[in-house]
Amino acid sequence: MRIEKNFELLNNIKNVGIVLRPASPELKTTYLKIKELFENEKINVLLEENSAKMINDNGCSLEELCQKVDFLVSVGGDGTLLSVVRKSFNFEKPVLGINLGTLGFLTDICMEQLPKFIEDLKKNIYKIDNRMLIEGSVNLNKFVAFNDIVISRKSISSMIKIKAKIDGKAFNTYYGDGVIISTPTGSTAYNLSVGGPIVYPLTKAFIITPVAPHSLTQRPLVMPADFEIEFKIIDTQGAVVIVDGQDIYEVEQNQSIKINIANKKAKMLHRIQRNYFEVLNEKLRWGN
Numbered sequence: 001m002r003i004e005k006n007f008e009l010l011n012n013i014k015n016v017g018i019v020l021r022p023a024s025p026e027l028k029t030t031y032l033k034i035k036e037l038f039e040n041e042k043i044n045v046l047l048e049e050n051s052a053k054m055i056n057d058n059g060c061s062l063e064e065l066c067q068k069v070d071f072l073v074s075v076g077g078d079g080t081l082l083s084v085v086r087k088s089f090n091f092e093k094p095v096l097g098i099n100l101g102t103l104g105f106l107t108d109i110c111m112e113q114l115p116k117f118i119e120d121l122k123k124n125i126y127k128i129d130n131r132m133l134i135e136g137s138v139n140l141n142k143f144v145a146f147n148d149i150v151i152s153r154k155s156i157s158s159m160i161k162i163k164a165k166i167d168g169k170a171f172n173t174y175y176g177d178g179v180i181i182s183t184p185t186g187s188t189a190y191n192l193s194v195g196g197p198i199v200y201p202l203t204k205a206f207i208i209t210p211v212a213p214h215s216l217t218q219r220p221l222v223m224p225a226d227f228e229i230e231f232k233i234i235d236t237q238g239a240v241v242i243v244d245g246q247d248i249y250e251v252e253q254n255q256s257i258k259i260n261i262a263n264k265k266a267k268m269l270h271r272i273q274r275n276y277f278e279v280l281n282e283k284l285r286w287g288n
């Protein structure tokens with residue numbers, strides 16, 4: 001039997017940082033409940049400044065939060081968790097997702113499970129996953145993605161042509177709506193919707209999946225993550241690059257997007273019982 005390596009533990013947890021889904025002032029009651037549950041266990045709670053403003057409370061910047069806390073808690077759905085990971089990965093603080101979103105595929109627990117989670121946390125019963133991140137650059141812009149980097153046509157009325165190289169060698173020309181370069185974590189997001197493979201989140205690989213290719217031969221590709229991949233826009237209209245569905249960059253004709261594995265990892269804090277295939281089954285009806 002394969003035993004998942006999980007020897008990473010947080011020492012003497014004293015402070016936790018909370019980030020709430022934006023534009024959701026109704027989360028105030030939930031926040032106060034979370035605060036009470038942690039404080040009952042002598043864990044101090046700090047709130048991120050935008051979340052604090054939203055519910056008329058006191059907060060500190062996410063950077064300050066990351067410096068002071070032992071781990072972060074994202075309260076919302078996948079979008080909120082993606083945003084928290086993307087802003088905090090440099091500090092290597094684990095992130096726990098409490099689901100108050102619609103799908104919450106990346107989140108780990110719901111509010112009802114929080115008391116038991118905290119009880120287990122105090123007994124060192126939890127696990128921390130180190131998930132790969134990808135970094136990309138276009139012109140002077142550098143960005144990091146937890147889910148995916150999507151290179152997409154600018155106008156819905158025309159297709160886009162993109163030449164791809166792996167470690168400096170040409171390997172494909174994509175002609176269609178665009179290309180998704182996904183992490184294993186992102187394999188269940190946009191990549192899944194366009195027929196890409198599901199890749200176990202602790203795998204180190206890129207998934208390169210064409211979006212609506214006008215070809216009978218274009219297929220999703222899984223590549224070891226130590227390659228550097230490069231995409232050059234052939235189209236006169238240029239393209240857009242979308243990072244985790246949250247940041248967008250314009251790319252002109254003949255410009256390139258370079259992508260490689262990031263040095264840092266995203267640390268995800270999970271219940272010890274969390275099983276990826278159960279999540280797939282529960283949230284995406286895998287196997288039904």
Ligand SMILES: NC(=O)c1ccc[n+]([C@@H]2O[C@H](COP(=O)([O-])OP(=O)(O)OC[C@H]3O[C@@H](n4cnc5c(N)ncnc54)[C@H](O)[C@@H]3O)[C@@H](O)[C@H]2O)c1
Nearest residue numbers: 078079103104105147148185186188189190191193244245
């Ligand atoms: N047609 C599509 O499926 C499509 C189109 C654009 C973007 N997206 C995805 O949306 C992501 C951003 O998510 P969001 O929640 O901020 O935007 P969003 O609110 O538009 O959500 C897209 C959906 O994808 C789910 N999702 C996000 N990441 C996931 C993951 N790793 N595994 C399984 N499901 C996941 C979300 O819960 C939501 O249901 C992007 O990274 C991209 O992958 C999907």
Ligand SMILES: Nc1ncnc2c1ncn2[C@@H]1O[C@H](COP(=O)(O)OP(=O)(O)OP(=O)(O)O)[C@@H](O)[C@H]1O
Nearest residue numbers: 021022076077078079080081083101102103104105
């Ligand atoms: N910090 C943020 N900055 C900008 N947009 C954000 C941020 N956090 C969340 N969003 C966006 O707000 C929207 C709703 O947030 P979220 O995804 O957390 O909830 P949801 O859509 O109900 O849940 P799910 O994505 O799990 O279905 C999403 O489109 C997400 O991308």
